[in-house]
Structure formats: structure tokens, C-alpha cells
Amino acid sequence: MVIKILGSGCKNCKKLYHNTILAISELELDAAVIKITDFAEIAKYNTMRMPALVLDEKVIAKGKVLSKEEIKKLIS
């Protein structure tokens, strides 16, 4: 499983990254979490609202900082 966090590195993006890491460790999943800050790369995912969460190349949330629990629901 590959999870990507899209966003230019603002506070909200960092928070989403942090919550994602927590969710994964609590679920004991074997997943890679990658931050995508390059705009050309971000633009490929067809979304304008940051930060966005991408699960195996599919955008599953955008424009909001999901809580740890919300992320758990989405990825498990």
C-alpha cells in the first residue's frame, strides 16, 4: 500500500502527514507514506484542494485535515 500526501508543505499538510503516520502505526499496516510537494506532480492527481490524501494513486480526501480516526476508516 502506498499513501501519498499532496501539499506544498504548509501546516495543514504536515498535520495530515502526522495523522496518517499515526493511523498506519495503530492499524499496524505495511504502508509507505510519501509527501508530494512538487506542483507538477500534484497537478497529475486532478485536485485543486490541498492537502489531499492519495491511496494507491486514487485521491480519497481533499481540502481537509482528516483526523487519525477518519484516516483509519478510509484506509483499513
Place this chain on the structure above:
Amino acid sequence: MLKEFFELLNDILLKMTWLNNLVDDILVSVFNMDTNTLIFSSLSFFIYDVIKIFILLSFLIYVSSYIQTYFTVERTRHVLSKFKGIGANIVGALLGTITPFCSCSSIPIFIGFTRAGLPIGVTFSFLISSPLVDLASVVLLASIFGWKIALIYVAVGIILAVIGGTLISVFKMEKYVEDFVLQGDIVTLEEGEILTRKQRHKYAFDQVNEIVKRVWKYVIIGVLIGAIIHGYIPADFINSILGSNKWYSVLVAAFAGIPMYADIFGTLPIAEALVLKGVGIGTVLAFMMAVTTLSIPSIILLKKVVKNKLLITFVAIVSIGIILVGYIFNYIIII
């Protein structure tokens, strides 16, 4: 009669004159402070302003966030694609004031709008008005300077966004966008999800929580600076640099504000204190506009998607616009 009623309402709800009196009374009766001391005027200003801003801020963010759930970036783009010419710039500037997005989304929005075929001038109108004018800051502005100034501020902000975007179109700046912005898929029109009322309330509540957490430091620092200016810095000194009779006052304010990055909520208390010291309202508005629209971090981000020529044009147009607004406001208030 009606006018008096509204003024009363304004004093109670927005200016919160009762709060100011309450703070003063407590300082005098409980802490035995002398009302003529500098520490008293600073402390009174600080306590009153912090409480007032946080009450207003929480309430306003809640209301404006709830309204904003009806507007999404996707819908804005769809609406904008139906307008042409300066009409598109005007609608873009207006939508900029109510469409919510995190500042880190501005570049993806720029890319998304441009790929969808919107003229970059229209996108710039949207992106200029967005940080400049928003519901919460306008009401806060009204609470400090009154509704007349707040409404003129909104009008001027929107005009600046419309003219700025239009000029970028007139100068044919399309070719100065980085290549990767135009290459790649045309972004499909995603439909924003439809929310229930409960979800809208939750969104509004989360926004209050998040924004207050994000801006409280700026507000405290802003009020602190405001309080120091209020109590300790002599009016003569401030007026010698920023006084409305000094021709360079607006320039100083604008150039001090451009590189700075702060939230509008943090700059308002500084603005308030400066106005109380006799600085021209135009000078203060120029400072606030410069702080909110242009900053070193936002210019660095923009640099990644546009070439130098467009970047410099953008910064120049906005700076000149802000300076003009400052002089016009100072002139209007004098007459």
C-alpha cells in the same frame, strides 16, 4: 430612531464598548490602577482587544464557514468558465471573497483554473481578492473602524483584484506561465460532494477550531504591538513617520508590509492602535493590504509556476494598487 438603534447594536455587539468599560472598571477597582498611567492604557487596550477579537473571530468564522460550504473551488471554476472579459474578472474577484481554501491550495488552483482554459487574468483576480477580502475580516474591520470604512475597504479590495487581473490579461501574460502548468491532462470537472446540514455545522466548527489555533499567536502579538504603540510610543514620533500629512507615509507603510507574512487578524490591532494615534486610515489600510496579499513565502511559491516577467508584473501591479488605495483613502478622509 432607526439609526440610533443600529448604532446601539453596533456599540454592543461589534465595538463591545461594555467590555471596554468592564475591563477598565476591573483594572481600577480590583487592581487599584491609576487611569492616567501609560501601563493602564496599554493593559486596558490589550485585555479588551484580545477578548473582543476572540469572541468576534469565533462567531464570524463559524458563520462564514457555514456559508462557505455552499461554495467550492470546483464550482467556482465552473461558474467562471461561463463569463467573458471583465465580467469574468468581476465574478472571479467576488467569488474570491467567499470561496474557502487553505493558502497552500492557491498554486494547485492556479494550475487547475489555467488548464481548464480560464484566462490567467481571471485566475489572478480570484487569487488577489481571496486573501484581501473575507467575511470574517470585514466584520472585524467594521468593529474597529465602523461600517463605512469596512464597506469601502471591500469595494476597494474587489476593484484592485479586478483591475490587477485585467491588466495581466491586457499585457498578454499567458506566455509567461511555466510549461508544465499547461501540459498534462485537462483537469476534469469534479463535482463537490453534497453535504448534510450536520456536516456543514461540523465543518464550520472544525474551521473555528483550526483557524483560532492557527491565528491566536498572530492576534496576541498584534495586540501586544498595538498595546505598546497605544501606551508607550509618542504620537509625535509616529506622526513624524506615518502622519497623514507626510507624503511618504503610505510608501513607508506599504513597503514595510509587503515582505511580512501575517494573518489579517493579527494586523488589525496594530492598525487600530496606529489610527488612534492619528495615522491616516489610508496609510493603515495600505499596510494591512500589503501584509495580507504579498509576502516573501507566497512570492516564492508563485515563482514555481510563473516566469519572472509575470511574477514581477503581478507584484508591481498589486504594490502600485495598494499604494494608490492608501493615498486615495487618506485624501477622502481629509475632505
